[in-house]
Structures are given as structure tokens and as C-alpha cells.
Amino acid sequence: MSATPTEHTAGEPDEAHHPHITPIKILLGVYAALIGLTAITVAVTQVDLGPLNIWPALLIAAAKAAVVAAFYMHLKYENPFFGQILICAFFFVALFIGIALLDTREYAETMHPPTLTSASP
Amino acid sequence: MAPGPNPYTPMTTSPTTAANPPGSVPHDNAAHAPDAPAHLAHHFDTPQQQSETGKLGMWVFLATEILMFGGLFCGYAIYRGNHPDVFEYAHRFLNWKLGAINTVILLTSSMTMAWAVLAAAMGQRKLLTLLLTLTIGGRVGFLVVKYFEYSAKFASGLKPGAYNACYDFKTANEMLGLKGDDAITAEQQRYHIYNLDNHYLGKYGIHFTVPPAYLKAQFGYHEHHGDVHTETHATAAHPDVTTANNHANTHAGKTATTHTETPDLIPLPSREGLGEGRSPNDSHHTTTATNTNQLTTEPSPSPSQKASGELVAAPQASTTLPASATTPEIAIHRSSIALPAQSPTGLHPAVLRNTALLKHSAFRPHPVVTFEQLPDPARARVHIFYQLYYMMTGLHVLHVVIGMGLLTWVLIKAARGVFNRGYFNPVDNVGLYWHLVDLIWIFLFPLLYLIH
Numbered sequence: 146m147s148a149t150p151t152e153h154t155a156g157e158p159d160e161a162h163h164p165h166i167t168p169i170k171i172l173l174g175v176y177a178a179l180i181g182l183t184a185i186t187v188a189v190t191q192v193d194l195g196p197l198n199i200w201p202a203l204l205i206a207a208a209k210a211a212v213v214a215a216f217y218m219h220l221k222y223e224n225p226f227f228g229q230i231l232i233c234a235f236f237f238v239a240l241f242i243g244i245a246l247l248d249t250r251e252y253a254e255t256m257h258p259p260t261l262t263s264a265s266p
Numbered sequence: 267m268a269p270g271p272n273p274y275t276p277m278t279t280s281p282t283t284a285a286n287p288p289g290s291v292p293h294d295n296a297a298h299a300p301d302a303p304a305h306l307a308h309h310f311d312t313p314q315q316q317s318e319t320g321k322l323g324m325w326v327f328l329a330t331e332i333l334m335f336g337g338l339f340c341g342y343a344i345y346r347g348n349h350p351d352v353f354e355y356a357h358r359f360l361n362w363k364l365g366a367i368n369t370v371i372l373l374t375s376s377m378t379m380a381w382a383v384l385a386a387a388m389g390q391r392k393l394l395t396l397l398l399t400l401t402i403g404g405r406v407g408f409l410v411v412k413y414f415e416y417s418a419k420f421a422s423g424l425k426p427g428a429y430n431a432c433y434d435f436k437t438a439n440e441m442l443g444l445k446g447d448d449a450i451t452a453e454q455q456r457y458h459i460y461n462l463d464n465h466y467l468g469k470y471g472i473h474f475t476v477p478p479a480y481l482k483a484q485f486g487y488h489e490h491h492g493d494v495h496t497e498t499h500a501t502a503a504h505p506d507v508t509t510a511n512n513h514a515n516t517h518a519g520k521t522a523t524t525h526t527e528t529p530d531l532i533p534l535p536s537r538e539g540l541g542e543g544r545s546p547n548d549s550h551h552t553t554t555a556t557n558t559n560q561l562t563t564e565p566s567p568s569p570s571q572k573a574s575g576e577l578v579a580a581p582q583a584s585t586t587l588p589a590s591a592t593t594p595e596i597a598i599h600r601s602s603i604a605l606p607a608q609s610p611t612g613l614h615p616a617v618l619r620n621t622a623l624l625k626h627s628a629f630r631p632h633p634v635v636t637f638e639q640l641p642d643p644a645r646a647r648v649h650i651f652y653q654l655y656y657m658m659t660g661l662h663v664l665h666v667v668i669g670m671g672l673l674t675w676v677l678i679k680a681a682r683g684v685f686n687r688g689y690f691n692p693v694d695n696v697g698l699y700w701h702l703v704d705l706i707w708i709f710l711f712p713l714l715y716l717i718h
Contacts, residue, residue, distance in 0.1 A: 202712035234329035238336030
């Protein structure tokens with residue numbers, strides 16, 4: 146945040162300090178949505194989609210995270226820079242995991258497909 | 267700022283009474299206004315700036331927390347990618363219902379935390395205190411459930427343990443489909459790898475000298491074949507190209523005689539096709555042979571050293587190398603290594619493709635532990651999954667405990683009435699921390715408990 150002083154007068158605590166207060170209705174609504182998404186996550190993972198198994202659960206988890214970040218963490222109403230910091234962090238984690246998985250795929254061909262039973266000799 | 271007395275003079279008078287104490291540097295009067303809040307630090311101009319700065323610091327810290335857990339998630343991704351069935355098998359021992367209960371507890375606690383921030387913003391002290399207490403209680407509940415989970419696991423022996431991976435590597439022959447006469451033996455692999463090490467590292471002036479006794483143990487060399495191994499680094503100290511021709515033929519003669527006595531070794535390529543590229547100095551073979559176990563490094567590879575890289579590839583050198591084989595412009599690039607002609611005991615050309623993989627595959631003996639080989643009690647101990655499980659959930663629990671400490675601190679301050687509508691930054695920032703801990707659990711729950 147820059148050091149330039151804002152134009153707000155110091156005499157009005159409410160408006161100057163917190164121009165936005167999340168109403169309780171939104172908080173409760175978000176809570177209900179989170180519980181609902183959790184139930185959907187559990188339900189979705191009962192269905193077997195093969196190699197895509199992880200993606201619905203991950204996408205729903207991402208949706209929950211977005212909702213928590215936007216409302217509980219107040220990102221929707223904050224200085225957009227804070228949201229950019231969060232997105233930056235997730236981007237670097239994705240880069241990290243993505244490139245590491247590229248490396249994993251490189252040597253995957255040297256391994257027999259992993260199975261619970263012993264591989265052929 | 268106008269020059270004057272030190273602007274950082276601590277305020278000796280209450281900020282609510284003195285607007286501009288005598289001797290102070292004129293600046294924004296927010297901190298000195300009659301109705302300025304007591305909490306406004308002197309280095310901030312407005313309370314809003316102060317709260318936003320605090321939040322910025324907390325967000326940057328949260329970014330580092332995300333990256334820290336990102337490392338663990340990366341480990342999870344790699345191991346799950348390599349052992350999907352192990353993960354699926356191991357997670358059956360996790361009670362997903364307890365995990366779901368924990369998720370709901372955390373979500374509720376998150377909601378009460380956000381509500382607490384709202385209460386603080388509205389100046390409702392009692393409600394704030396209540397909600398903070400509820401939030402802490404939610405975390406305690408989370409820990410209680412975790413305790414049940416962990417103790418149940420320890421009781422059934424699901425601990426992080428010794429069995430790390432069950433990699434079943436393919437052998438080089440399996441990878442390349444070599445069978446029968448084509449199949450290369452482990453010893454041939456070792457020799458090949460050794461030569462490749464010297465080849466690739468030789469580009470950087472690093473040459474290995476290996477004691478003959480070691481060579482004998484590893485590769486079946488005999489002491490009087492010491493010149494075979496010194497060839498790979500013979501050019502280390504010899505940038506003299508003009509005498510190369512004389513030595514090349516002599517060297518070729520030597521290699522020819524060498525190989526008739528060790529037929530199971532990979533025959534070294536003949537030197538004829540190399541031309542003047544090589545300059546092995548025979549007299550140095552004896553001296554370098556005495557430099558056992560030494561790693562000699564050169565500042566920069568000379569042209570002859572570069573040409574020495576064709577050691578492994580040379581049988582076709584006469585046909586594949588350009589006429590200017592002696593010029594320094596030869597770039598020994600991996601892709602430009604000419605493949606050797608196949609011989610009964612030689613390397614299959616395709617082996618060179620996968621040399622980097624060969625080093626880490628069947629080359630080293632490793633025990634392959636499968637589930638069928640484990641005794642029944644140990645079969646349930648799928649350690650690789652539980653190592654990750656305990657690491658990730660354990661670190662998460664640590665964060666929960668730290669959050670509880672922070673919340674207790676904030677709760678005490680709230681109970682004492684420190685916060686008001688204008689100032690509740692600690693509640694805000696601790697709330698941000700707590701929401702991040704919840705975020706991490708939101709990802710942990712499906713990844714650990716809901717693998718199907």
C-alpha cells in the first residue's frame with residue numbers, strides 16, 4: 146500500500162476505516178453454500194470416473210476456496226491487490242506442481258505400471 | 267518535509283489533546299487530531315491506511331503459507347501419480363465420515379470467525395467475545411476428532427514408517443524390448459554408464475580416474491588392462507594435436523589386443539576413423555594410472571578432449587564424422603553421437619537413447635516390495651500414503667493450534683474492550699489467517715479422504 150495519505154478525514158471511524166461491512170446474511174449464505182458443496186464433493190467422489198476421479202473434487206474444492214476468499218476473507222470488497230497476491234500464490238504453486246509432474250512423467254516410462262499385485266518378473 | 271526538529275520525536279502528549287505540539291514538524295494531522303483514535307500509530311496517516319497496511323502484511327504472509335503447503339501438495343501429487351492404487355488402497359483406512367465432520371466443524375468455525383469480524387466492525391463487544399469463543403471451541407472440537415483419528419491409526423499400526431516406495435523399475439532390456447542375443451547384461455550396462463559419465467563430464471573437463479582394483483571388481487577388468495580405462499581420460503593433459511597421428515594408430519593397436527582377452531566387455535571402437543582428433547600420449551598412461559581415485563578437472567576442454575567424446579561412438583566414425591573431424595568445431599552433443607554398429611556383444615543402438623534412465627533403473631539393485639510380499643499386518647501399513655497424510659494433516663493441526671493461540675490473545679483483548687468500531691485490525695488479520703487454515707483443509711479433505 147502506498148504511503149500517500151488518503152483524503153479521508155480522521156473524524157469518522159465507520160466510513161473511513163471500513164467502507165464495507167459484510168452483512169450477516171451473506172455470511173450465513175456462504176456458510177450454507179460451503180456445507181452444500183461439501184456434500185456434493187462427497188457425493189461426486191462416490192462415482193468412479195477413472196483417471197478423472199480427482200478433478201470434480203478438486204474443482205469443487207476450488208469453488209469453495211474462491212467463495213471463502215471472496216466473502217469470508219473480504220477479498221471482493223478489498224483493494225484488488227490483495228486478491229492479486231492470492232492468485233499469484235496459487236499460480237506459483239500450480240507452476241511448481243505442474244513442472245514437477247512433467248519430470249515425473251519423464252521417468253514414468255522406466256517403471257512398470259504400479260499395481261497392488263506383484264509385477265511380472 | 268521542511269527541515270526542523272527530528273520528525274520522529276515520540277509524542278509526549280496525548281494525541282487526542284495536542285494537534286501540533288510545539289517543535290514538531292508540520293505533517294498530516296490525523297494522528298494529532300482531537301478525535302483521532304488512540305490506536306493510530308504515528309507512522310500512519312489515517313486509520314484506514316493502518317488497517318490496509320496490516321492486511322497487506324497478513325496477505326503476503328498467507329501467500330507464503332500457501333507456497334509452504336504447496337510443497338506438500340506437490341509431494342502428494344507426485345506420489346499419487348506414481349502409486350494411484352496404493353493411495354486408493356491406503357485411504358480406505360481413513361474414516362471419511364470423521365473427515366467430513368471435521369470439515370463441517372472447520373467451516374462452522376470459519377463462519378463464526380467471519381461473524382466475529384462483523385461484530386467487531388459493528389462494535390458489538392459481547393457478541394464478538396462470544397463468537398471468538400465459539401471459534402476457539404470449534405478448533406478444539408477439530409482437534410478432538412483428530413485425536414480420535416490419530417490414535418485409532420496408531421493402534422492399528424498405520425504409522426509413517428520404513429517402507430517408502432514400491433517402485434518396480436523396468437530393466438533396460440524391458441524398456442527397449444531387447445531379448446535373447448540382443449539383451450545387454452548388467453555388466454555391459456555398468457561399463458557403458460561409466461564411459462558415458464566420462465564422456466558427458468569430459469566436456470566440462472572432468473575426468474574420472476578409477477583405481478584398477480575397483481575396475482576389476484566392478485567391470486571385470488584386469489590390472490594390465492589399465493590402459494583401457496585411462497583412454498577415457500588420457501587426453502586430459504594433452505592439447506597437443508600434432509602428435510596425435512602417431513599415437514592414434516598405436517592406440518588402436520592396443521585396443522585391438524585388449525579386447526581379445528575380455529570378450530564379455532563392450533569392445534572399444536577402433537581409432538582409425540578418428541583421424542587426428544585424438545592425441546593420447548602413451549607415456550602418460552602410466553603416470554595417469556597412478557593417479558588413483560582422483561578427480562582431475564581442467565579449466566576448459568581442448569579440441570582433442572572434445573574429440574575424445576567419440577570414444578563410445580567411433581566404430582562408425584569413419585562414415586559419420588565429417589572429414590574435418592579434427593577441427594575444434596565438433597560439438598559433442600548428445601544427439602550427434604553416432605550410434606555404434608551392432609556387434610554380438612556390443613550395445614544395441616537404442617540403448618544410447620535411454621542412457622540417463624539406465625542409470626536409475628534396473629542398474630542398481632533394489633528390493634521390490636509388493637503388497638503380496640508383505641505379511642498381513644504389514645500389508646495394511648501403506649507407509650508412503652501415511653507419511654504424506656501425517657505430514658500434511660500434522661502441519662495443518664500445527665497451524666490450527668497456532669491459530670488457537672492467536673485467537674485466545676485476540677479474545678482476551680476483546681474481552682477487555684480494546685476493540686471498537688474503528689479499530690479491530692487484530693481480529694481482522696487473525697481472521698484472515700484462520701480462513702487460510704480452513705482453505706487448506708478444504709483441499710486436504712477431498713485429496714486425502716475421498717479417493718475413490
